[in-house]
Amino acid sequence: MKKLSLLLISLFFLSGKSDSEIVAECNWKYISGYRVSDWLSNLAVKDDTVYSGEKPIAILVSTEYYIDHYTMKILSLDRKREGLYTAK
Numbered sequence: 001m002k003k004l005s006l007l008l009i010s011l012f013f014l015s016g017k018s019d020s021e022i023v024a025e026c027n028w029k030y031i032s033g034y035r036v037s038d039w040l041s042n043l044a045v046k047d048d049t050v051y052s053g054e055k056p057i058a059i060l061v062s063t064e065y066y067i068d069h070y071t072m073k074i075l076s077l078d079r080k081r082e083g084l085y086t087a088k
Contacts, residue, residue: 019063020045022070026087034058034076034083050074058083 017025028040036057044051050058058074061082070087 019060022063022087023050023060023072026070026072028072028085029088031071031084031086034074034081036074036083040085 023043023045028043030036030038030040036052040052040057042052043057045060048060049056050060056077058076059079061073061075063070063072072085072087074083074085075081076083
């Protein structure tokens with residue numbers, strides 16, 4: 001039983017997507033804090049910077065998965081303000 005649990009946990013972590021893949025695949029709706037726009041889409045992440053087209057718009061802090069959606073936490077480019085977006 002322990003071997004099966006270990007295998008399932010390993011597969012879960014190996015099959016997970018990176019934060020940059022999640023950010024690129026989702027459309028994002030503003031929730032609170034630092035606001036770039038009401039809606040964000042067609043994003044890319046290079047290092048920890050979030051780009052809309054070729055323009056840097058924020059610093060990616062993290063993405064988290066809840067029961068049925070992702071959230072994305074960002075910082076302003078000057079790293080002074082934090083914002084929260086949800087995947088739609």
